[in-house]
Amino acid sequence: MNFDPLNSRIDFVKHRKKFFAFSGIFLMVGLVLLMTIGMNLGIDFRSGTTVEVLADDTLTAEEVEEQFASIGFEPDDITLAGDDHEIAHVAFIGDLSQDETLMIQDHFEDTYGHTPTISTVTPLVAEELAQNAIIAVAIAAVGIIIYVSIRFEFLSGVSAIIALLHDTLWILTIFTVLQIEVNITFIAAVLTIVGYSINDTIVTFDRIRENMQLEKKVKTKEDVARVVNKSLVQTLARSINTVLTVVFAAGALFIFGGEAIRSFSFALVVGLVAGTYSSLFIAAQIWLGFKGRQIERRRFDGDKQEVEDPQPEG
């Protein structure tokens, strides 16, 4: 996998409108679905009911699940507690009616000789965590824009943040479309994707910055497009190798990591691929759009003001 920038015919820039259209439509559909169907929120984000089953002997999750199944209930989450696992916290999404409560209490009193305590759970804490994550990432985004504006330029910062939003919305869309249950661990997966997206975008921008400096004259939008394309081809081997290695790690977690973290590792795999896609096809191209417009405008202004201002800012 070597991409020789001199002989490469790969043209990322030519098709950028198609990629914008693809991402745009995909994310619009995602937004609409998010607003209408919404995500499949798990027990962490929904108000629900916990039943605390107490037994004299050690319980297993399977046993408790069977007991509930025998009276027609399907628990959403079971956690064992107590030194010998003689307690089980069983969670249900939604409220239980008076009859259902009585039925559960009767059944477990007969089976284990203890009346289970039943109480409602509010999702306040998980909601606050999600809110906190959003606010913290928003502040981080401002920080990123400032840093990137200093090291690169303001337009790069804005493009990087748009790519980051793209990746986040992407993963939300996929989870909405597939209706995969979302719990607190999903927040960690999204944070990972945000981190990777930023890292990947900056590496691409770094090469563009370098090539812009090497280039003697960048006068027109076509010049910028050429530099962007050259930079993307030059970094392509790195982009592919890096995403392959991280997908090896996340993919191994997905395949071999067990049921409990499957949706978490799925989010990682999808998000990492989206992060690479957006660095190549979205972030750099958006920057090209901004920069191209800026250059065209400057050239236009420059023509008019050439007499007063012979040195256009550069």
Add this chain to the structure above:
Amino acid sequence: MKKGVKKGRIALFFAIVIAVGALIASTVFDTAEDINLGLDLQGGFEVLYEAHPIDDDQEINSETLSDTVDSLNARIDVLGVSEPSITIEGDNRIRVQLAGVSDQQSARELLATEAELSFRDVDDNLLMDGSDLVEGGARQNYHQDTNEPIVTVTLQDAQKMGDASQHIIDNYDGPDEVMAIWLDYEEGDTFEEEIMKEDSKIISAPGFSSGALYETDIMISGSFTTESAQELAGILNSGALPVELEEVYSNSVGASLGEQAMEQTVIAGLIGVALIFAYMLAYYRFMGVIAVVTLTAYMYVVLVIFNWMNAVLTLPGIAALVLGVGMAVDANIITYERIKDELRSGKSTMSAFKSGNRRSLSTILDANITTLLAAGVLVYFGTSAVQGFAVMLIVSILTSFLTAVLGTRLLLGLWVNSRILNKKPRMFGVKEREIREL
């Protein structure tokens, strides 16, 4: 310049690799065993509290419960436990689950204390209370003479302290001429009884041998250890609980991800790492060997630092670790791609190595600093799981910089400078026909 191969450098390379390998092999299992696993991975213990109003005017509603959760979170930070699970149940109950706490008893005390300081005379008359203190003004310190750990608090008004100490000097003599500093005084507690107790609510009872004190800074010297003084200062700063918490019960709780989750995750992680190694070796040939060495060192160092910090590994932590591995591999890949670029442009091995290193450094720096900055913001503004993720990410990035940038330079540099790789571009995964004439 001599054309000969410098064998000494290659010997040094093997010496370093064998030394690092031996260090890792001999300590990795102990290190891995010492890692504190979070609630989601190994379970922990839980306490169920019932919230009661502090006075008759107060109402327990979702707002007061939510405030209580915030204060509990602040206190758990003091304990140094990361990512507790706190849930509100029913109308007035709060379930707190903590992982990796060795001293459950003191953790429970720390959680439920109202953290209300009061200053009283020996007849239990209130002289000053928490409302006279500057908020967030408590600090752990050392006594200037005895060097014992103390807690200092700051009063809003020096006059008030002066009046209070004058009151004690005027009304009491001898052993009674002291000011009792209470933590969580309750109606009915008396100085006489409490001062005799082993686990007393009176944390200190200083005398006034040198006259009344007109000062805002008060040193509380009890029988503190540095740790317990830090905890007290932390609790005082995190503020009093808005409600009274009564413990309904406490017991241990199992891992929410199931018993097998951890084992499966570790195996999956090892498979992932093996795949990365195989790919790096296949693609980058000799440089892949260096990558395997530095990545192994990276994972080991992250584990060691994680242990030093006494941090708790949770699923978000594992996510950050995966991202960290990715960024460490990325730093290797960026450097190697640059070196290959330079080789293809016709440079000699040594100068390709030199300029490849130089040119990749700014890329890696910018990418790492941007991510570090974002992680720093998440540590500062984030709570629990968000913070845990970000701390792990910072550790990972700093470590990856150490191993993937400095480590690679050192190890690959030994080989390159030994001149044994001169004119062997295939060892770097570059074919002869790709090389352009200069």
